[in-house]
Amino acid sequence: MRPTRQGLLVTLAAVLLAGSGTLILQADKLFNQRPLDPVGRNEIAANGNVQGEIYPGDPAREAQLVQREDERLIYVRTVASVARWRVDGLEGAFRLRTGTTYTLILPARPEPYTLADLEVLTPKGFVRQPDGAYVLSESIVVLPGANLSLLAPDSPEGLDIRLESTRDHFVSIVALGGSLTVAGSATADVRVTSWDSAEQAVDTSTADGRAYIRVLGGHASLTRANISNLGFWSGNTGGLSLTGTDDVGAFQSGPPTAEQATEAAAGGARVLPEDVLAAWAAREQEYSVVTAGIDDVTIDGNAFGLFVSNARDIIIEDSAITGSLVDGLVLHRAVTDAQITRTRSSDNAVDGFTVASSTTRVLMEEVTAERNGRNGISFDGRPLADGPNAVGTAVIPYGGNRVTESSVVGNARYGIELSGGSNLDVENNRIAANEVGVVVNHGASGVGISRNEFRDQRLQAVAVRDAHASAAVYRNTITGGDTGIYVRNARADITANTLGSIANHGITLVGEVGGTIVAGNTVAGQGSAAIWAEGAAGAAVTENNLLGWAPAYTVDKAVGSMFQPLSLVWIALGGLLLLTAVVRKKRTAQIRSPYEERVPLTTLSRGFVVPDDVAGLRQ
Known part of the structure; x- marks a missing residue:
């Protein structure tokens, strides 16, 4: 004032x-x-x-x-x-x-x-x-x-x-x-x-x-x-x-x-x-x-x-x-x-580091963002306006920012969040123990996520989601966590990544993901599916190395396997054998000994006698 x-x-x-x-x-x-x-x-x-x-x-x-x-x-x-x-x-x-x-x-x-x-x-x-x-x-x-x-x-x-x-x-x-x-x-x-x-x-x-x-x-x-x-x-x-x-x-x-x-x-x-x-x-x-x-x-x-x-x-x-x-x-x-x-x-x-709208050409190199209450690093490159406005602000997105050779560990929410903007690079970083490692949202485009080491995120290592966001995710090493790479209503080129010890899905595609490519990745772990794309539309999933993936034995899979034709035959035979065993046990319990009413001769006499006594009886 x-x-x-x-x-x-x-x-x-x-x-x-x-x-x-x-x-x-x-x-x-x-x-x-x-x-x-x-x-x-x-x-x-x-x-x-x-x-x-x-x-x-x-x-x-x-x-x-x-x-x-x-x-x-x-x-x-x-x-x-x-x-x-x-x-x-x-x-x-x-x-x-x-x-x-x-x-x-x-x-x-x-x-x-x-x-x-x-x-x-x-x-x-x-x-x-x-x-x-x-x-x-x-x-x-x-x-x-x-x-x-x-x-x-x-x-x-x-x-x-x-x-x-x-x-x-x-x-x-x-x-x-x-x-x-x-x-x-x-x-x-x-x-x-x-x-x-x-x-x-x-x-x-x-x-x-x-x-x-x-x-x-x-x-x-x-x-x-x-x-x-x-x-x-x-x-x-x-x-x-x-x-x-x-x-x-x-x-x-x-x-x-x-x-x-x-x-x-x-x-x-x-x-x-x-x-x-x-x-x-x-x-x-x-x-x-x-x-x-x-x-x-x-x-x-x-x-x-x-x-x-x-x-x-x-x-x-x-x-x-x-x-x-x-x-x-x-x-x-x-x-x-x-x-x-x-x-x-x-x-x-x-947040540890915050880069807001209209900020460009920011280089973060060898930085450390640890144990912050929300995000380790936040970038917001969205336009300051979406149409004509009182002060004539441009509607262009901002970007040209880069994070490299850095450590982003133990933050309560996201390791790195890229909200809108363009020409953003996350390269050669160590990203561990966050809720999500890197999140790309709000229409961010031209995003490169490469050569990073992801370890033990609680949910996903990389999430590209909504509002037509797009990213190239390649040559990353992802270990641990529920899901390796998650794409929802967005586009991503997911290539040459190595994923191990994943607990649920190696790569998850959800919704409209037109133009998404999943190729040349090595996925290992034990979960419901190495690549989950049911219900997704527009993705091209080609050759990926899934030899290290061991599907988890879930309840659904157990029930499904039980009702296969051969399984039903074995179940019937098992039931018959069990029934036979029960009947035989019951019949065995009803059989009586043939000598049950017989008694030893010694119980009916005085035992051994002298021959003279027997002769006297005859007389």
Whole structure:
């Protein structure tokens, strides 16, 4: 929201204060603290099966704070521009009153602003602590042509900068067209973090806002630095953000008009002529896109680890992004020619790496995306519009992106998701233990998935599905998992892949798959079918090596085999034999012994007798 003319006039009632050579402009009326509604909840993870971890902050309050920060930057940029022309004898840095705190403005000069300069320019706002750390308690804005250089001394202690971030206020370092350099030494790093002086601890809560760093339309150079626990809610205020000026709509309106400058004049100062205003606009336009070089930087615990938009020539090397409350590295919009190498993004709440629409020519090489709450790497190349629209946005898809020689392991949802776009390559990567290894959807075309090693995905190694998506899947090694390659209502060239230890289907084709070719693959495992194409239409399944496939003995197969003619004969014979055995057992139980009523002779007599006794009986 832009400040009104009345609000701008109030802020331009400048008051020059004696001492230290600084200018303080009152802005209390514009930035009075208003009560914020603490009620609200985050919806970032509420719209899907696996959408990452819930953001822990206060959505309603944080969104208001983001808007307030945009208003503050608009105000600072406008007043600083007018002040350069309006205030005679104004040289060097000056300060603005913004709300309950101050913002130190660093205008253009040939040499960089250093730590020593900050100690002089704001002795109460940049204070060295007994332990050697510096606490910054007021915000800094770096204007075009200026460079803020925060360099660690060549000593084991390095440089520790703590950005004030309490329940009542937080500070920021913003380069508004200027440059920011943060560099460690050969022996020690620069460490930048949020700091709650009241608690004497790092600020881990985002609900009341949190300190952040932003380079808006300038250049950033970060080397051997550790950036931690910064930012809240939006990408622009997310922790460490590199954005072009197009992200703040009010900046596109240009400088204040001559009429506004005249009305704001105090004491009859001169009016800004039209040619000066035109020169101002031309110079400011030079800083509409941000560039950056990031090397050996560790980012931990930010809201968004590293957020980039409207940028070009971004180089990120040998860095690590962990523990972000949303995404790790985000290339949001209008990012071109970005190169990310040997960089790890892990244990973030949502995605490890996110490449959004209108971002092209992004190379990810030797990156690692592990244990993220949703996807390891997400590419969205869909058009920003699907027809005529208010701002005339083109309807073309975006692409030209590549992931190679990388490791994508243990992410909760997909390893790599390619949503729309064209000319996308996933090559020579290790992709393991995700729900699905690589997903191609939303009409993505010209996709190459080749020479990757897939291991133990929970569902599929590769899925090409819906909206006329198409991909060439070739020379991959797929081991383990329920299904190797899955194609649904899409087209794929599936050739020369080696699949082993598959538990259900090696290759599955579903729906309308016209133009799909399945040829030259080696499929091994034990499941219901090596290649399942029942109900699919339009596929050409030719010669594939299925010698290593052992069909699983399922219930359906058991029932089907039982009712074959020969099986019925054997079942009948078995039944007859069983019946005969039962009858014989019953008859055997009814037979009686023929000697059952006979008894031994000895039981009927006294046993042996003397012959004389027998003779006497005869007489």
